[in-house]
Amino acid sequence: MSVASLVTRFAPSPTGLLHLGHAHAALFAWHAARIGGGRFLLRIEDIDRQRCQPAFERRLLEDLAWLGLEWEQPVRRQSEHFDDYRAALARLRARGVLYPCRCSRKDIAAAGHAPHPGEDGVGDGPIYPGTCRPTRRSFDPAADLPTVDRGEPLALRLDVARALEQTGPLVWHDRAAGPQRAAPERLGDVVLARKDTPTSYHLSVTVDDALQGVTLVTRGADLFHATHIHRLLQALLDLPTPGYHHHPLLTDAGGRRLAKRDGAQAIGALRAAGYTPEMVRNAAGFVD
Ligand code: GLU
Numbered sequence: 001m002s003v004a005s006l007v008t009r010f011a012p013s014p015t016g017l018l019h020l021g022h023a024h025a026a027l028f029a030w031h032a033a034r035i036g037g038g039r040f041l042l043r044i045e046d047i048d049r050q051r052c053q054p055a056f057e058r059r060l061l062e063d064l065a066w067l068g069l070e071w072e073q074p075v076r077r078q079s080e081h082f083d084d085y086r087a088a089l090a091r092l093r094a095r096g097v098l099y100p101c102r103c104s105r106k107d108i109a110a111a112g113h114a115p116h117p118g119e120d121g122v123g124d125g126p127i128y129p130g131t132c133r134p135t136r137r138s139f140d141p142a143a144d145l146p147t148v149d150r151g152e153p154l155a156l157r158l159d160v161a162r163a164l165e166q167t168g169p170l171v172w173h174d175r176a177a178g179p180q181r182a183a184p185e186r187l188g189d190v191v192l193a194r195k196d197t198p199t200s201y202h203l204s205v206t207v208d209d210a211l212q213g214v215t216l217v218t219r220g221a222d223l224f225h226a227t228h229i230h231r232l233l234q235a236l237l238d239l240p241t242p243g244y245h246h247h248p249l250l251t252d253a254g255g256r257r258l259a260k261r262d263g264a265q266a267i268g269a270l271r272a273a274g275y276t277p278e279m280v281r282n283a284a285g286f287v288d
Contacts, residue, residue, distance in 0.1 A: 006215055006216060007033070007038055007039045007040075007214050008029040008032045008038060008216050009040070009214050010041075010042055010071075011043040011208075011219075012025075012045065012060055013052060014056035014060055015052055017059060017060075017268060018060045021220075021257070023067060023267055023284035024284040025218070026067070027285070028247050029218045036216075038215075038216075040071050041071060041212055042061075042072075045078050045201070046079045059268065063267040068281070076208060076212060081208070082198055085198060086198050088237055089203065092237070093139075093156075097162050099189075101131075101135075101154070101156070101191070107131065108129065108131075109126060111129040128157065128188045130188075133159060154194070154195040157189040158190055158192050160187075160188060160190075160229075163236055164184070166236070167232060167236060169181065180227075182232060187225055187228060205226075205230065209242055210239035215243060216243045216244070216245060217243070218246075219247070221248055224246045250285060
């Protein structure tokens with residue numbers, strides 16, 4: 001990767017107030033770009049129309065600007081690009097690696113499979129036991145999505161084993177952890193789209209990082225396992241593979257990871273308590 005082409009990004013979901021942990025992630029990506037003479041992008045990951053709120057987005061833009069970060073315009077907002085994700089989904093369907101799944105969360109929990117290794121932070125829960133996988137054979141890749149859209153809870157899942165048969169072994173590189181053999185089977189047949197949302201975290205993040213020309217994905221170590229799936233999606237969709245740097249999550253004094261519910265750590269609250277941007281940057285682990 002030539003230094004001049006370095007592109008990093010911070011990709012928050014506006015589901016709550018920005019806290020010190022987010023500030024750490026944002027500054028991490030921003031510094032990586034600055035040190036490498038590259039570009040820094042901001043992306044709003046708001047595909048979950050129920051949990052994401054414009055008010056949170058406004059606040060997070062304000063907080064990041066107050067912290068001293070600058071990013072390129074226009075900001076990519078995922079909710080404005082569902083067509084890109086639909087197109088990617090159609091390509092995957094044409095490859096025969098998707099199948100419809102009608103299992104509820106309860107059905108999956110009842111199957112008693114172990115949760116994902118580590119906490120992947122993307123709300124996928126336990127590894128899917130594959131109950132609906134046999135439907136892949138009768139799933140017409142050319143059928144319109146609405147025809148499989150009727151009915152109960154419906155999701156489209158990635159048949160990971162079948163996908164790996166097509167791609168063969170894959171590798172990716174993490175700046176901290178070194179070379180990795182992609183092991184998407186650790187996450188199992190993840191959901192790539194739902195009846196009410198024609199995409200998912202895994203699909204939209206993979207498509208967007210490629211469309212935006214991101215060359216170094218920096219994010220918390222909680223998403224390390226998700227990268228195995230993203231690498232597989234890149235191979236299936238003929239997308240480039242960026243470098244990765246998964247960083248440790250910021251924790252509180254008791255060693256617990258910071259969460260949006262910890263209001264006291266919100267950037268706005270620190271600001272109201274008299275902290276300067278420099279103090280908050282330092283508290284987030286970055287010394288100017
Ligand atoms: N939107 C995700 C989050 O808020 C981060 C996605 C990523 O960096 O890949 O945790």
